[in-house]
Amino acid sequence: MAKLTGGSPTSHKAPFDVLDFGAGVAYEVKAMSGLSKDLKIHICDSSMKRKRSFARKYGLRAILIAVVIFSEDDIRVYKGTLKQSVRISQMKEVRNNG
Numbered sequence: 001m002a003k004l005t006g007g008s009p010t011s012h013k014a015p016f017d018v019l020d021f022g023a024g025v026a027y028e029v030k031a032m033s034g035l036s037k038d039l040k041i042h043i044c045d046s047s048m049k050r051k052r053s054f055a056r057k058y059g060l061r062a063i064l065i066a067v068v069i070f071s072e073d074d075i076r077v078y079k080g081t082l083k084q085s086v087r088i089s090q091m092k093e094v095r096n097n098g
Helices: 045-058
Strands: 018-020 025-033 041-042 061-071 072-082 085-087 092-096
Touching: 025 045, 045 061
Parallel strands: 025 061
Antiparallel strands: 018 025, 041 085, 061 072, 072 092
């Protein structure tokens, strides 16, 4: 995702997965199976608090990227504003390898 966004990957315990200070964006990346019954992302309270605090401290926009794997040949990428709970259907599809 860092290559696709132009940002830099972060360490394992960082609040966000990819940062692009030049563009002023922090990316949270979630991967999930498209075969699951409920295509929904939920971020726990403590994690969301750390993410919001970090983004505010550095003046970054927080973006959620969802990588949904339907099959080896069908991988879709969605993008939206970071929210604590969101359904994939509420996000914008930005890439489809299906």
